[in-house]
Amino acid sequence: MSEKxxxxxxxxxxxxxxxxxxxxxxxxxxxxxxxxxAVTVKLxxxxxxxLSVTIVTGFASFIIxxxxxxxxxxxxxxxQLVVVAALVILVDQILKAYVxxxxxxxxxxxxxxxxxxIIMGRIEAFALGNKPLPSLIxxxxxxxxxxxxxxxxxFCRELLGSGTLFGIRIVPESFYVKAGGFxxxxxxxxxxxxxxxxxGVIIWVHRSVNKKLIEK
Amino acid sequence: MENLIGIFVQSIFINNMIFAYFxxxxxxxxxxxxxxxxxxxxxxxxxxxxxxxxxxxxINKYLLQAGALSWxxxxxxxxxxxxxxxxxxxxVIAWIVxxxxxxxxxxxxxxxxxxxxxxxxxxVNCAVLGASLFMQEREYSTVAEATVFGFGSGIGWxxxxxxxxxxxxxxxxxxxPPALKGLxxxxxxxxxxxxxxxxxxxxxIKID
Amino acid sequence: xxxxxNVYTVLYAAVLVVIVAAALAVAAGAxxxxxxxxxxxxKKMNILTSxxxxxxxxxxxxxxxxxxxxxxxxxxxxxxxxxxxxxVEGDAFNMDLKAELKKPERERLLPVFVCNDKGNxxxxxxxxxxxxxxxxxxxxxxxxxxxxxxGAVFDHAGExxxxxxxxxxxxFQKQFSGKxxxxxxxxxxxxxxxxxxxxxxxxNVDGITGGTITSKAVGKMIFDCLxxxxxxxxxxxxxx
Numbered sequence: 001m002s003e004k005x006x007x008x009x010x011x012x013x014x015x016x017x018x019x020x021x022x023x024x025x026x027x028x029x030x031x032x033x034x035x036x037x038a039v040t041v042k043l044x045x046x047x048x049x050x051l052s053v054t055i056v057t058g059f060a061s062f063i064i065x066x067x068x069x070x071x072x073x074x075x076x077x078x079x080q081l082v083v084v085a086a087l088v089i090l091v092d093q094i095l096k097a098y099v100x101x102x103x104x105x106x107x108x109x110x111x112x113x114x115x116x117x118i119i120m121g122r123i124e125a126f127a128l129g130n131k132p133l134p135s136l137i138x139x140x141x142x143x144x145x146x147x148x149x150x151x152x153x154x155f156c157r158e159l160l161g162s163g164t165l166f167g168i169r170i171v172p173e174s175f176y177v178k179a180g181g182f183x184x185x186x187x188x189x190x191x192x193x194x195x196x197x198x199x200g201v202i203i204w205v206h207r208s209v210n211k212k213l214i215e216k
Numbered sequence: 217m218e219n220l221i222g223i224f225v226q227s228i229f230i231n232n233m234i235f236a237y238f239x240x241x242x243x244x245x246x247x248x249x250x251x252x253x254x255x256x257x258x259x260x261x262x263x264x265x266x267x268x269x270x271x272x273x274x275i276n277k278y279l280l281q282a283g284a285l286s287w288x289x290x291x292x293x294x295x296x297x298x299x300x301x302x303x304x305x306x307x308v309i310a311w312i313v314x315x316x317x318x319x320x321x322x323x324x325x326x327x328x329x330x331x332x333x334x335x336x337x338x339x340v341n342c343a344v345l346g347a348s349l350f351m352q353e354r355e356y357s358t359v360a361e362a363t364v365f366g367f368g369s370g371i372g373w374x375x376x377x378x379x380x381x382x383x384x385x386x387x388x389x390x391x392x393p394p395a396l397k398g399l400x401x402x403x404x405x406x407x408x409x410x411x412x413x414x415x416x417x418x419x420x421i422k423i424d
Numbered sequence: 425x426x427x428x429x430n431v432y433t434v435l436y437a438a439v440l441v442v443i444v445a446a447a448l449a450v451a452a453g454a455x456x457x458x459x460x461x462x463x464x465x466x467k468k469m470n471i472l473t474s475x476x477x478x479x480x481x482x483x484x485x486x487x488x489x490x491x492x493x494x495x496x497x498x499x500x501x502x503x504x505x506x507x508x509x510x511x512v513e514g515d516a517f518n519m520d521l522k523a524e525l526k527k528p529e530r531e532r533l534l535p536v537f538v539c540n541d542k543g544n545x546x547x548x549x550x551x552x553x554x555x556x557x558x559x560x561x562x563x564x565x566x567x568x569x570x571x572x573x574x575g576a577v578f579d580h581a582g583e584x585x586x587x588x589x590x591x592x593x594x595x596f597q598k599q600f601s602g603k604x605x606x607x608x609x610x611x612x613x614x615x616x617x618x619x620x621x622x623x624x625x626x627x628n629v630d631g632i633t634g635g636t637i638t639s640k641a642v643g644k645m646i647f648d649c650l651x652x653x654x655x656x657x658x659x660x661x662x663x664x
Contacts, residue, residue: 037238072433077339078310079440085303086444090451093299097455100462108349111302115342117242192236193410200396200403207395214394299452303444353581354558 015137019145037153037195038109043166045105046154048095050147052110054140056087057119061127061139063087068128080123081114088113118142153198161189220364223356227368230417233343234376235410240343244377245402254381257338258374262367264316264338265347268309269366270359272348275304305348313339343373380406461488467517468495474563474577475539475546476601499548501538507531509655521552521561525649534652539565546574549653553645555583556637560591564646566605568664570657573614576600578642588638599629611654616643 039045063083064071071079092110095103103110113119122142127135158164163171163185175183188194207213233239240261247257278284280301285292317335321328338344347369356362383405392401426432469491472478477498478491502516507530516535524532537548545568552561558581565574576597583589590596603614604626615628616639624630631639 037241038236070427070436072427072436074428074433075437078307078437081306081310082303082440082444085306086448089299089302089448092302093451093455093459097458097462100459100466108346108353111305111349112239112342112346114302114306115340115345117340120340188411191411191414192238193407193414195238196403196407196410200400200407203400203403204393204396207400211395214397299448300445303448 012134012137015134016141016144019141020148037150037199038192039106040150040154040157040195041161041190042105042158043151043154045102046150047147048099048102049106049109050144050150052091052095053113053116053118054143054147056084056091056113056116057122057143057146058136058140059087060084060119061122062132062136064123065127065130065132065135080120084119084123085114118146149199149202152202153195156198157189157194160186161194220360223361224364224368227365228372228375229413231369232372232376232410232413233346233369234373234406235413237346239346240341240373243338243341244373244380244406245399248377248381248402249384251378251381251385254377255374258370258377260335260338261341261343261373262370264309264313264335264344265366265370265373266363267316267366268312268344269347269351269369270363271312272305272308273351273356273359273362275308276301276352280304301352302349305352306345309344309348310339343369376409379409383409465491468492468499470577470579471495471499471537471548471563472539474548474565474575475541476575477539477541498539498541499537500540502535503538504533504535505653505656506533507652507655509653509657509659511656521550522559525552529652532652536653536656537563544568549650551645551649553641553648555580555591555641556588558583560638560641560645562642562645564600564650570660571604571606573600573603573605576646580638583635583638587632588635590632590635591638591642596629596632603627603629605650611651611657613647613650614643616640616646 039049060080060083064080067079067083088111091113092103095106095110119139122139126138130138155165158166159170163169163176163183171183171185173179175181177184231237234241234244243257248254276284278287280297282296282298283293284297285295313335317328320335347366350369351362351365354365356365380402384402387401387405396404465488469478472491472494475498477494504512504514504516504519506512512533514533516537519533519535521535524534535550537550539546539548546565547568547570548563548565550561550563552559554560560578560580560583562576562578564576566572567574578591578597580589580592583591600614605611605613607627612627616631617624617628618636618639619631619633622628631643
């Protein structure tokens with residue numbers, strides 16, 4: 001890759017967009033499901049979580065890529081963990097200081113970004129062998145694609161489970177049985193199993209459209 | 217004692233790491249194709265949780281919490297190293313996993329052959345870090361409680377992964393829509409298992 | 425330099441640790457003030473919510489200043505109460521309720537906040553207890569007859585979403601206003617019933633459907649915490 005390549009070269013754009021389809025970290029590579037599904041009951045925390053993961057993945061890839069020629073082999077994993085953990089602590093402190101309400105909802109799940117396999121996965125698979133800028137783009141793309149899945153899941157769960165989006169009422173009050181209507185929220189949607197089932201359906205749809213991803 | 221039993225039952229069935237918090241999903245999905253390997257990984261996770269949660273509990277209590285350093289003297293009463301907890305917890309976990317790996321390799325080579333390949337995976341298993349973070353957030357009052365919580369969480373995780381592996385072995389013979397094969401159907405089955413586990417939440421336990 | 429040598433590895437690790445630790449300490453130090461402020465404002469907001477004084481926080485330009493001003497306007501006094509119901513001066517706002525409730529009953533010093541809205545006085549008492557999964561807490565405001573509840577607010581660490589977690593919603597909390605904590609001259613607190621299990625009267629409220637354990641825990645928390653104050657209530661009633 002030449003030094004003068006522009007930021008928006010075809011290659012870089014592909015690095016950013018590929019995770020959204022063929023290389024989606026969740027639906028194709030099965031990475032990083034752990035730490036985030038629990039925050040998809042409402043849209044707002046899901047978006048904050050998605051952004052946090054994007055930032056951490058991008059910068060962790062960037063920093064490791066900068067250091068890639070200096071890291072001693074024997075402590076490679078530890079160095080990576082330390083860099084990631086430091087970034088996560090920064091994100092956690094900033095959330096606590098500026099969006100306190102959301103940070104309370106995310107609780108321990110911010111800390112769990114450290115063990116989010118996407119981050120380590122991208123560092124090992126990409127950042128260790130590439131220049132800082134492409135690594136940053138690769139990290140941001142993967143984080144954003146991951147955030148997108150979170151947002152889709154959260155959208156379904158908040159709309160069907162609470163009848164709201166971003167806390168704003170979408171299903172009118174008068175539709176509800178309580179007010180003499182016919183509608184009732186789907187209580188299952190706010191419970192953990194719903195996230196898994198919605199994710200299963202998303203994968204189903206994704207693979208039906210993109211047939212080459214079907215497992216043998 | 218009642219309290220300990222309560223925490224144990226709760227961490228296995230009700231606040232199950234996989235079904236209630238989705239923790240450890242990556243290895244859960246990757247290593248659940250065969251019951252025997254699932255059992256090996258599950259056992260390794262139980263083992264590591266049993267050690268890391270109490271160790272991190274002590275570190276949190278005597279080093280990190282606000283005012284935890286007061287045993288060093290009056291002037292340390294206001295020190296709050298809480299912001300370091302993520303990094304210390306993950307370092308302790310990585311370190312313990314290494315030590316456990318070496319000990320197991322040296323003394324019980326048979327066990328090492330069974331668990332060995334899984335041990336390095338565990339350092340980045342979210343369930344392990346998650347258990348330490350939950351231990352911190354829930355403010356357990358004694359080491360015994362923290363240990364029981366760690367052990368119970370591990371057993372719960374083991375139950376989950378062995379259960380899904382057994383289902384996946386049988387599912388190989390079923391007609392699943394092609395696009396749903398593998399990952400998709402596994403998620404949906406996990407969701408159904410989670411619903412089944414939710415019926416345990418009716419258990420009434422008194423926890424102080 | 426040889427990347428696999430011991431010296432290099434150790435030096436590298438040491439430098440990394442120092443850099444990371446320094447960066448984190450600086451960040452934590454710089455962000456400490458807004459973080460503490462958030463906690464303080466949240467507490468003030470809870471206290472004000474229990475006396476129903478928070479209405480247009482979403483309209484306020486700056487939430488923090490709005491809450492601070494309202495708090496200054498309405499909360500005129502805060503003091504501690506000892507086991508004999510005597511008033512003791514002290515920092516009621518920053519005291520650690522959890523630590524205090526662990527002490528034997530005789531040694532406890534518990535806070536009371538007084539709200540004064542144009543001569544209408546309410547006494548706000550913090551409550552704390554154990555829910556189904558973790559801690560639950562809140563504030564109960566009493567009228568100045570010390571036997572009628574004016575309002576209440578609750579929050580929780582990790583109750584089941586959609587079930588026990590609903591104790592944090594106004595629909596549940598509103599039921600408490602107007603309930604009596606004394607029955608036939610004896611302290612009885614407000615009972616939280618299993619949803620729909622008995623007809624409601626002045627002394628109980630309806631629990632949350634499917635959240636029976638959390639609902640009962642709220643009842644127990646209110647009973648346990650308010651019973652620490654019965655001597656204080658008696659003294660105040662005599663003075664009235």
